[in-house]
Amino acid sequence: MHSETDVIIIGAGSAGLSAAKELARLGLRSTVIEASHRIGGRAYSEEIVPGVWFDLGCxxxxxxxxxxxxxxANRLGIALGRATWDAYxxxxxxxxxxxxxxxxGEEHAACRRYYVDSYAAIAxxxxxxxxxxxxxxxDLESPCAPPFLESIATGWGVDVDGVSCADNTSSGGALGYPVPHGYGNLVAAWGADVEVTLNARAECIDWSGPGVAVETPKGTIRASLALVTVSTGMLASGELNFAxxxxDWKLEAILGLPMGTENKMGIAFYTDVFGADGRGHHTVWSDDAESAKVDVNGMGFNSVSVFTGGRxxxxxxxxxxxxxxxxxxDRIAEIFGNDIRKHVIRSITTAWSTEPWTRGSWACALPGQAYQRDVLARSIDDRLFFAGEATSVGKxxxxxxxxxxxxxxxxxxxxxxxxAS
Ligand SMILES: Cc1cc2nc3c(=O)[nH]c(=O)nc-3n(C[C@H](O)[C@H](O)[C@H](O)COP(=O)(O)OP(=O)(O)OC[C@H]3O[C@@H](n4cnc5c(N)ncnc54)[C@H](O)[C@@H]3O)c2cc1C
Structure with a gap:
């Protein structure tokens, strides 16, 4: 770890890694420190069964x-699941x-109309x-409300009473391409050429002097300025101190953008228990169980991702x-019958709300607070700069x-x- 540099980047997720590469391209030195034992942050793939990857995050x-x-991905020779685009x-x-x-068919059409009307009302x-x-x-009384509430709770990570109408994402419901080899693996392969000091959490960013000094368990690093890319969950936790x-205006932005939680359960099966028509999105709800979103075979294998969100x-x-x-x-059995139970090989479950370096899945603006994304992105005193998904407007x-x-x-x-030079 270099103790003197131009820029200290805190966090080696997608934002920290792209910043390091861009600074290098512009001829500036940076030092990237990462609290965990790996790069990628919320981009993280694990092998659920040999050769089958499950993305815990993106x-x-x-x-x-x-x-x-x-x-x-194209440059690195990593294939995208382009054929899956249509089904999803x-x-x-x-x-x-x-x-x-x-x-x-008629009930389905009524629910689709409810989705369209609800999104129009939100906009x-x-x-x-x-x-x-x-x-x-x-309309919370509609019979079509339960699946829509599930879409919000998983899409935003927060229940409908806690989400700003202005904090819409730009993808408009379209998901795009999956990465059969794992989106986390793609980010890790792309970031592999960035020098990152792992297991080096920033404990305190001292910006009282002319530059910045960042204290880590591996020593103190000094630089002209720091780029903070950690989640708002981490910023609000008090575990990363600033001196x-x-x-106040920055603290208000952090508090206006608290973390939502979406969790995923990846279930792998020995055989294709879904049938030719089984692939795609399902929303499951019933009178006696909580609802869930169920994506069947999104990665092109005999695997399912079940999503829950909000409270x-x-x-x-x-x-x-x-x-x-x-x-x-249980939710998969509601769709495909109880026989599927005996074909389960293994599962991976996420726990994003208690993930120590993130404390949630992504930032979700409280009602009236969507403008805080721009505020969060603003630098302080030309010494503390901010990046990360929460600072993006629209993405x-x-x-x-x-x-x-x-x-x-x-x-x-x-x-x-x-x-300045
Ligand atoms: C369940 C789930 C599903 C998702 N699905 C999608 C999807 O399908 N498509 C999509 O595009 N996006 C998706 N996302 C969102 C996407 O993963 C994130 O928006 C993105 O990866 C965030 O990148 P980042 O660089 O802003 O933050 P992070 O990836 O969180 O990077 C910040 C880094 O900072 C580190 N850190 C924290 N504290 C400290 C400290 N004190 N000192 C040093 N380092 C520290 C963290 O360990 C982390 O590595 C999903 C996320 C989740 C959780």
Whole structure:
């Protein structure tokens, strides 16, 4: 670890890695420190069974070929699941399963209409004063409300009463391409040429003097300035100290963008228990169990991702991995029948709300607080710069959004350092 550098980058996720590469391209020295034992942050793949990868965090390249990671994957010779695009991006193909039975054509059409009307109501309310939550503008009594509430709880990581109508993501529901070899593996392969000091958490960023000094368990690093790319969950936790404290306007931005939670349960099966028509999105709800989103074979293998979010997602996470596994298998059995149970090989369950270096899945603006993303992105005293998914406007909560914020911050830093020299 270099103890003197131009820029200290805190965090080796998508934003920190893209910033390091952009600074190098612009001729500036940076030192990247990462709290955990690996790079990638919320881009993280694990092998669920030999040769089958499960992404605990990001899995889909939003916006398809417009996503910078599409070109990166191409350059690195990593294949994208382009053939999966149609099955997952056609909203008519979204299956609704209520009490173990798929909705009829007419019921399905009514739910699709409910989704369209609800999203229109959310868009119309965005930015109004005072801004309502999503829960205030949709028809909660509709029989189609349960799957929609699940979409919000997993898509935003927060229940409808806690989400800003203005904090819409730009992907408009389209998922893009999966990465069969793992999106986390793709980010790790792309970031492998960046020198990163692992197991080196920033404990305190001292910006009381002319530059910055970052204390880590491996020693103190000094630089002209620091780029902070950690999540708002980490910034709000008090585990990363600033001396002097961050100004009130920055603290208000952090508090306006608390972390949502989406958890995933990956279940691998010995055989194809879904049938030729089984692949795609399902939302499952019933009178006596919480709802879930179920993506079948998204990665092109005999595997399923079950998603929970919001309060129920956090509650289930607290019950532990076995409870998450059981919940996921029960939901899959509601779609494909009880026989699937004997074909389960293995599961991986996530616990993002308690993940020590993230403390949630992504930042979700409280009602009336979506503007804080711009505020969070603003530098302080030309010494503390900020990047990361929470600072993206429109591509928040995505890996490519985080990537773009790293480039943006690196260019701001370069303009400042070159202007100052
Ligand atoms: C369940 C889930 C599903 C998702 N699905 C998708 C998807 O399909 N498509 C998509 O595009 N995006 C998806 N995302 C979002 C995407 O993964 C994130 O937006 C993106 O990876 C965030 O990158 P980042 O660089 O902003 O933050 P991070 O990846 O969190 O990087 C920050 C880094 O800082 C480190 N750190 C924290 N504290 C310290 C400290 N004190 N000192 C040093 N280092 C520290 C962390 O360990 C981490 O590595 C998903 C996320 C989750 C959790």
């Amino acid at each position: 899995a889909w390249l939003t916006d398809g070929d417009a996503n910078p990671f599409a070109e990166i 991006n056609n909203s008519d193909d979204h299956r609704f399963i209520r009490n173990g039975t798929r909705l009829t 119309a309310a965005a930015g109004s004063e005072p801004e309502p939550s999503i829960g205030d503008v949709i 002097p404290l961050l100004p 129920h997602g956090i509650w289930l996470e607290k019950q532990g991995p076995q409870a998450c596994h059981d919940f996921a298998v 928040q909560g995505t890996c490519d959004g985080a990537y773009r914020t790293g480039i943006r911050a690196a260019q701001e830093i370069a303009a400042h350092l070159k202007g």
